[in-house]
Amino acid sequence: MRSFVYLGPEQIELRQVPVPRPGRGELLVKVKAAVTCGTDLKTFRRGHPKFPPPFAFGHEFGGDVIEAGDGVEAFRPGMRVTANVFAECGQCFFCSRGQGNLCENLIYNFGAFSDYMIVPEPIVRRTTFEISPEISYEEAALVEPLTTVVHGQRRIGIQPGERVAILGAGGPVGLMHQQLALRAGAAQVIAAGHSDMRLEIARQLGATTVINTRSRDFIQAVRDLTDGHGADVVIECAGTKSAWETSIEAVRKGGRVLWFGGLPGGTTVEVNAARVHYGEITLFNLHGGTTLDSKEAFDLITNRVIQVRPLISDRLPLEMLQEAFRLMAAGDAIKIAILPELSAE
Ligand SMILES: [Zn+2]
Ligand SMILES: [Zn+2]
Structure with missing residues (x-):
């Protein structure tokens, strides 16, 4: 073989x-x-x-x-x-x-x-x-990537009516996150990436707004779309240092950030401490998923809850x-x- x-x-x-x-x-x-x-x-x-x-x-x-x-x-x-x-x-x-x-x-x-x-x-x-x-x-x-997405969604706990921004949205995990965010009742899903082909798929799968970050500033666009506050939840799926840092600027006070995309070992990320501290911003990370997450991911595919x-x-x-x-x-x-x-x- x-x-x-x-x-x-x-x-x-x-x-x-x-x-x-x-x-x-x-x-x-x-x-x-x-x-x-x-x-x-x-x-x-x-x-x-x-x-x-x-x-x-x-x-x-x-x-x-x-x-x-x-x-x-x-x-x-x-x-x-x-x-x-x-x-x-x-x-x-x-x-x-x-x-x-x-x-x-x-x-x-x-x-x-x-x-x-x-x-x-x-x-x-x-x-x-x-x-x-x-x-x-x-x-x-x-089932494998979806397991990790399910695990991340469990941690970030999106509530009905929340406004969610996804950075790196056109990639496979971004497209999974956006579907689960909509299923959790998100009122708005802002999908940001740099490939028009991928963003078109994000739009077809229900993103309420798509932003091409080559021509539009992500932070400003998210603020414009959320009455100047920033998103309730920002999910970072781009896996770059700048995307990690940008996420904190695009989330509202009291909001949550999920750093989903892993960075190479030895990378240091700079966090605006005052913004995170006085803004009560919660930062989530993750690694893989549990057996339970795998089962849930498999059921989501089997029942076509997510495409x-x-x-x-x-x-x-x-x-x-x-x-x-x-x-x-x-x-x-x-x-x-x-x-x-x-x-x-
Ligand atoms: Zn994989
Ligand atoms: Zn063990």
Whole structure:
């Protein structure tokens, strides 16, 4: 079978390797769709601080169970499944406090950019789901990013009638956040980004105002749209230092900011202390999501409470993964489904 191995920044290789056999508690899955993620692109460009190469690449997928290892009861060959990239241990200090996303022994699941992959035992047990017939493999694959968005929404707790501004709105997580904000009853969702193509999708998915930050100042635009106060909630999804800092200026006194997009290690952010202190601005952060968040994310996709299909802008065969990253880096794509059975011809 073919499997992409990550070797270092800008270095990935499609290798021929034997089809693995599942061990106890594991699943062998034939990948039907693997979806690119912002984390994959970041890793492709500059490596990942937690995972030294080489490793099998890709983590958002939907596929068919080919073989179930001993002891697996919930899944059998022929079932259509997806799984999250991580599962908590359930035992450590953080897990025992209901904060499994901060687990000290998180188990990860990689190798989706391949013909087949093994899903590890803790993930099979906690965060693997059977896909219902009306949901496609590529839609189900989005359970992982949506888990993190669900977790972020739980923390920020949007109330009915609130005005929400999203910075980095046209990206996949921004588009998920805006749908959940509307579902929570937000009266206004201001979507800001710099790609007209992506902002058009934000508009189609219900954003009340879209702002292209190349031609309009985000802070001023948000203030203009909120009687000069600023938004009740600002969700930062751009993953840049300036976006983190800008968020604080665009939120109203007494408002909340969610810094969703991670910054490279060693980054220092400057906070206007007087504004945060006297303005009673609450700052939220997050890392991943719990098993419970994964279940909720999967249900949101299954019940089509949120639409994930518009987030997949392109479909490419496995051997064109590099091209997928090029399209993403150029801002010409949102998420790309890699289909191992699609021919490059
Ligand atoms: Zn992902
Ligand atoms: Zn744990």
